[in-house]
Amino acid sequence: MELIMVFKALSNETRINILIWLKEPRLHFPAEELQDYDANLGVCVSDITKKAGLSPSTTSDYLSLLQKCGLIEATRVGQWTYYKRNEGAIETLNNLIQKAF
């Protein structure tokens, strides 16, 4: 967990929002878009794309950036990729920030 990489990832409103949306998907995505959410897979790229209002490619870039620094994790199921928060990593990060600053 590279602290600087994490801060870079969080230096963007959309990426911050994605993390917040994924904290409570039911609050932020229409119910019919969350069919596989109960299986704890997360939310798929196209739903996040819609919500973010950006192009699919940008959204995909953002998601893989968040994944690279460990904040979220991906599960591929057929043609969909579901992303969810990596709560353990986020907790670790919070502790790290707490200690460092």
Added chain:
Amino acid sequence: MELIMVFKALSNETRINILIWLKEPRLHFPAEELQDYDANLGVCVSDITKKAGLSPSTTSDYLSLLQKCGLIEATRVGQWTYYKRNEGAIETLNNLIQKAF
């Protein structure tokens, strides 16, 4: 306190370090450079510049960036500007991060 501005400010190793150095100046600066530290003024720009190994202008830029987003505060005394952490703001920030993520 703009969260994004804070994350941008922290997306740089030197700026992170400055915050950490200022947490415990005695640990990070030679004693003879901390003559006014006991007055709770902070550490002056040239000492931080030396420690950072960057140009004075860059260091000054960094400090005013950190100041703009509220993480540190400045006190001008004669020709010197002393910077110290804004512990209240940093605490607020930690709580904000805790809540948001």
Added chain:
DNA sequence: TCGGAATTTCGGGAAATATCGATATGTTTG
């Protein structure tokens, strides 16, 4: 197997950031 959907990857132009040296401003001291 073919067409289409979801996603990723790639290349690029515009905008923002990093970092410097030069310059400007304000301060102290002779």
Added chain:
DNA sequence: CAAACATATCGATATTTCCCGAAATTCCGA
């Protein structure tokens, strides 16, 4: 006042980030 400092600001260039569209990949269903 002039010289010497400490710091801040400005202008320039190199690098990075933002965000897109096009193309590639993977998977599914007819």
